[in-house]
Ligand SMILES: CC(=O)SCCNC(=O)CCNC(=O)[C@H](O)C(C)(C)COP(=O)(O)OP(=O)(O)OC[C@H]1O[C@@H](n2cnc3c(N)ncnc32)[C@H](O)[C@@H]1OP(=O)(O)O
């Protein structure tokens with residue numbers, strides 16, 4: 001018979017936390033004893049080799065005589081240096097995201113004709129399934145756009161007539177549809193979030209045929225549909241820089257792990273969205289903004305390095321900010337001297353800061369970038385080289401473009417959907433693919449089962 005007396009679930013859960021802690025301590029010494037590659041990283045910080053890919057390459061160091069030596073960062077898409085890709089379309093004053101998506105998904109740069117057809121196909125696929133926005137977004141709003149995006153991607157399964165077909169044609173059809181639809185879902189999820197959680201009016205703009213992904217995004221999220229060509233070109237560049245980052249980044253790997261089980265594309269991409277939301281991954285761009293509002297409150301004179309140092313010390317000692325001990329926008333698993341995306345975004349942030357009269361704010365960002373390595377060494381004794389990552393300056397650029405903060409991480413997803421889809425298809429189609437299944441050393445001592453009335 002169940003006890004009928006009313007149980008206070010908060011107190012009960014509280015007591016279960018004690019129970020949990022008692023039985024769930026893992027001695028850190030085990031990691032060394034069993035040679036566990038924590039975070040799937042080797043002792044020198046290099047990643048454990050988990051696959052082979054033709055999609056993207058991330059270079060941040062080189063190995064000489066078995067030693068890891070720092071190098072300026074390089075990002076390569078399908079063998080092409082991203083800096084060259086950007087120079088190519090910027091010098092011709094074209095939008096680059098659609099071309100980049102084609103390159104990453106199919107493997108080669110499109111001809112003019114192929115690019116036009118691909119742009120048309122993306123445009124034809126913008127439309128969400130009938131009643132999707134009403135049923136999936138408006139009726140079940142979320143305070144978080146990434147959460148709504150993950151749920152919406154998963155829900156697209158039920159609107160697909162052929163969701164589980166693994167034929168390449170079907171996978172590519174689904175991938176192209178996702179690339180076209182994710183920006184629309186984000187724009188609608190944002191509008192609905194603002195309506196239900198921030199008491200704003202609800203407006204849902206339809207994407208316009210003939211506009212680029214970047215133009216359509218600005219058109220959709222702005223109540224008056226207005227944007228300048230300069231804004232759209234800058235957003236386009238941000239999308240290109242965020243589109244892909246190798247197979248080992250947390251969200252691409254999550255996508256590959258799920259894909260290796262043979263599950264459908266919607267499940268794999270929803271997992272990737274969930275991973276990107278994390279503050280140590282794509283969610284860092286939002287965290288950077290929160291961190292800077294804390295820094296601005298703490299540091300009275302933004303030009304005083306000692307004041308900035310004192311504030312960074314508090315952050316690192318978990319005494320300030322979100323108390324995580326992290327300086328968001330700094331550090332990277334691969335890059336050592338520089339993240340090429342941060343270098344480019346910083347250049348644009350500087351230019352925008354000059355036109356918007358935000359030079360002081362820009363200089364504060366630069367101070368954090370310059371002083372973090374020193375403070376990580378002083379406070380944590382950390383000897384690893386840390387540089388600014390893509391998330392340090394992206395938020396500042398978006399802020400100066402008037403893009404609301406709750407869209408920063410979703411914009412990352414609007415771009416990275418391309419890389420995820422490319423990795424999903426590569427995982428499914430690689431010859432002799434195997435389910436990803438690493439090992440965990442079990443360390444719990446064995447115990448006999450004790451009958452209920454003897455415990
Ligand atoms: C799109 C992207 O995902 S870019 C990354 C976005 N994330 C952030 O900006 C969050 C802040 N940065 C970080 O958390 C890390 O640098 C990561 C997650 C990006 C990389 O993590 P790792 O490769 O595991 O870091 P790494 O091996 O260099 O860590 C060494 C030590 O330095 C610490 N460290 C690294 N970066 C930072 C940082 N920015 N602030 C504080 N401490 C840091 C780590 O916590 C670790 O400390 P520990 O040994 O006490 O646990």
Ligand SMILES: O=C([O-])CC(=O)C(=O)O
Pocket residue numbers: 058244245248249250333334389390
């Ligand atoms: O590569 C990583 O670990 C994280 C990153 O910068 C990205 O995914 O863009």
